Amino acid sequence: MRLEYFQLVDRIVALDLAGQTIEVEAAVPQDSTIFEGHFPGHPLMPGVLLIESMAQTCGWLLIGLENFTRMPFLAAVKEAKLRTFVTPGQRLSIFGRLVHLGSGYAVTKATVKVDGKAVCDAEITFRIVPFPRPEFRANMEAVAHRLGYPLEIAAHG
């Protein structure tokens, strides 16, 4: 994770487009300027960033389901539960699944686990629109490559 750059996913662990699920991993950094404020002397991964990590996870699933032709944008977060503190150095396993793929939107559910124990979960809704610019798509493909995204699976649906 590079919190200051909103890079909240480190690696795609598993992507199952047929089963409409994804698993990623992400390590909370030991040091970040964010921990200087959240909180001084008691560093905690902010809940909003945990929610963002779930959104990015499900976003990668949706990009795959749309075969890299369209981009999901976060629209709504429901039933978000932050069950326990997440601290620097912890390794997160983040699981996402599709609940419903509508016309121009999708509903997903995600869970973050540490050592097999759920630490937060939420239902996350996205608007899905064509990439606003070709450069945007190219950048997402470059990021996907860096994350170990199985592009060949996405390409062949």
Place this chain on the structure above:
Amino acid sequence: MSSTFDTVANIISETCDIPREKITPESHAIDDLGIDSLDFLDIAFAIDKAFGIKLPLEQWTQEVNDGKASTEEYFVLGNLCTRIDSLVAAKSA
């Protein structure tokens, strides 16, 4: 159509916290009920689930933006319910 309308009206009432008695077949979802696009995603999700269909929102939006259709054709609830019935019938056919 009447049962379709009841289902849709209940969904709108619960999703948007609008008194059920204010929702009629003549109501325009946007102009009369003040439903915004984000709330309409929730409504579309609930309708898709309730009827086992996929409302073609993108197609409708495109038709409105292109001037090929008016918002009344899709967002007046009586018209919306007619379209839902057609989608359900097409699914069953």
